[in-house]
Amino acid sequence: MFRWVKSRLFLLALLLLAAAYMAWQGAYTWRVPFEWAWWRYGAIVLPLLAAAGMWVAHRWKKDVLPSAASLWVLLIMAVALNSACNLYAFVEPWRLHVPVLVTMASLCLLWAVLRAGAIAFWVVFLVLEIMQVCGFLQYGTRINSLVVAEILEASWEDALAYLTFTNLGMLALSFVLGILFCWGLRRTLRRQHSLSLFNAACLFGGAGLAFALLIPPNRVKQDFFWPVSEVPGLYTSVAEALTINEATINIVESLESPTNQPSKLHTLRGGEGVVLVVHVGESIRADRMSLNGYERDTTPWLRQQKNLINFPDCISAACDTCQAQIAMLTDARRDIHEKRPGMLPRTGSVLDLFDAHGFDIYSFFGRRCAQKLKYDRVVLVLTQRSKQKFNAPGSPWTAVPQMQEVLQKAEQGQNLLFFINNEGSHTPFEHYDRKNVPFAPAASNFEDPSSQAQEVNNAYDSTIHYTDEFFRRVAEAIGQRPFVYLYVSDHGEYLGHDGMWGRAALGESHRAYHATTGCRVGMFLLYNEAFEKLHPHFGAALQQMRTNASQTVAHEHVFHTLLGLFRLETPYYSSALDLSSPQVQPYDGPKP
Numbered sequence: 001m002f003r004w005v006k007s008r009l010f011l012l013a014l015l016l017l018a019a020a021y022m023a024w025q026g027a028y029t030w031r032v033p034f035e036w037a038w039w040r041y042g043a044i045v046l047p048l049l050a051a052a053g054m055w056v057a058h059r060w061k062k063d064v065l066p067s068a069a070s071l072w073v074l075l076i077m078a079v080a081l082n083s084a085c086n087l088y089a090f091v092e093p094w095r096l097h098v099p100v101l102v103t104m105a106s107l108c109l110l111w112a113v114l115r116a117g118a119i120a121f122w123v124v125f126l127v128l129e130i131m132q133v134c135g136f137l138q139y140g141t142r143i144n145s146l147v148v149a150e151i152l153e154a155s156w157e158d159a160l161a162y163l164t165f166t167n168l169g170m171l172a173l174s175f176v177l178g179i180l181f182c183w184g185l186r187r188t189l190r191r192q193h194s195l196s197l198f199n200a201a202c203l204f205g206g207a208g209l210a211f212a213l214l215i216p217p218n219r220v221k222q223d224f225f226w227p228v229s230e231v232p233g234l235y236t237s238v239a240e241a242l243t244i245n246e247a248t249i250n251i252v253e254s255l256e257s258p259t260n261q262p263s264k265l266h267t268l269r270g271g272e273g274v275v276l277v278v279h280v281g282e283s284i285r286a287d288r289m290s291l292n293g294y295e296r297d298t299t300p301w302l303r304q305q306k307n308l309i310n311f312p313d314c315i316s317a318a319c320d321t322c323q324a325q326i327a328m329l330t331d332a333r334r335d336i337h338e339k340r341p342g343m344l345p346r347t348g349s350v351l352d353l354f355d356a357h358g359f360d361i362y363s364f365f366g367r368r369c370a371q372k373l374k375y376d377r378v379v380l381v382l383t384q385r386s387k388q389k390f391n392a393p394g395s396p397w398t399a400v401p402q403m404q405e406v407l408q409k410a411e412q413g414q415n416l417l418f419f420i421n422n423e424g425s426h427t428p429f430e431h432y433d434r435k436n437v438p439f440a441p442a443a444s445n446f447e448d449p450s451s452q453a454q455e456v457n458n459a460y461d462s463t464i465h466y467t468d469e470f471f472r473r474v475a476e477a478i479g480q481r482p483f484v485y486l487y488v489s490d491h492g493e494y495l496g497h498d499g500m501w502g503r504a505a506l507g508e509s510h511r512a513y514h515a516t517t518g519c520r521v522g523m524f525l526l527y528n529e530a531f532e533k534l535h536p537h538f539g540a541a542l543q544q545m546r547t548n549a550s551q552t553v554a555h556e557h558v559f560h561t562l563l564g565l566f567r568l569e570t571p572y573y574s575s576a577l578d579l580s581s582p583q584v585q586p587y588d589g590p591k592p
């Protein structure tokens, strides 16, 4: 009986501590209407389960809860585990009490079910999570399907490049820590009855969820529920890496590189120090850029650039990032799954040709943006000649210092190609200047967008404003080098347009996509005078492009325009699809 009282005292102390902490954080700001997402029921169900379990244990004359001493040790272990392995433990907003309670619940539950077998899970989990922390700190990337795909497809040389002294040391250390942790766990829990551990797990889980309920719903992040939130993420990363959409990947992988045919670059000899930026944008509707007359000033910087050729009527090939990328970077003219004759790709990535003609390619990707692996692997194939690939941790702006580093290290005359594909304005519209929101109040919660249409629209417009500042920073980083920047968004977005939110409603119905205004996307070309003056062809091509800019253009023009602008001669080039050529034909495919 005494033990039961002590355990209860422990629980009381723990809950009071967490409550005091919440009050101190000022988190008691309930929002109405309150949304009952499925997980929120856990805050009621789990304590009920715990009460039932405690009643059964009492009837069976078993321990109702684990001993107070073991609960204290569990608490210390949970805090230590979060401190060492949870990337989000100390990130603002600081909600450490939720993952600590969820960790304690996970420790108890796994031991209750698997007993000592739980050790196998925790060793693997600890190693993966420490790898994740190291990966994030060093490379700015979490373990996601892209990383898993990279690991699976890595050559020995690639793999060796990551087996640095630090990484090997960390790996060994994580094993030692994992074993120490599991030894401690076994010592603490082996004498505890499974039912008492189950009761404790339900209580801690319920308490964790109850505290999460007190956080305003739009600020609750999946990451608060670490380590439980990590398991599906790690699982899907691997599952996607192994299975999803092999067909698309196979098609793209089977394409012959355009460098297998003879080609010649007529304008550059090398040593000019040109920077060509190819930016595959995310989810920017043309009608949401002030550049195209939108009443809100979403693109204040672009709007003021005189060396800018804007394409106000650009039609995207598909509502899917992956298909759009194929249409832009290869000579495919439409979505490859439509299988239209004459519209399928005959060759691979246009970037290969620039690599073959002396450009060093550097790719700048975003963090994971909830894409399927198909996208991850296709973009890897299309950018496979990159000298280096970067992931931007958090904000897309963090790619700018990475570019500055590349520019500093590269030789002055080295021609460079920067390929950019970050989150941009992808749902749930997270990347905008939070300290100085241009269009407030903005809400990036995409759970029920129509109920907060204005806030979601504000967030979307703010992401475009943020991307405009990204363009400015990149141009500033490139500085005096001759540069040309081609931006094309992959697909649009629906913010109540055509009765839809996001793009999920479209599914695979491509005809419907081209019947909506969501397929008209942002596209422009920006250059500086140093580039224009570098070769007489550049000046003439840019002039011609300006003349053609008011036509209806499409993703199918990107491949040929890049070739035409640089006069890169290859059998795959078609002047009818080159926006810098007087022979160009406007897009005649489906459009709204």
Ligand SMILES: [Zn+2]
Pocket: 282, 283, 320, 321, 426, 490, 491
């Ligand atoms: Zn996309």
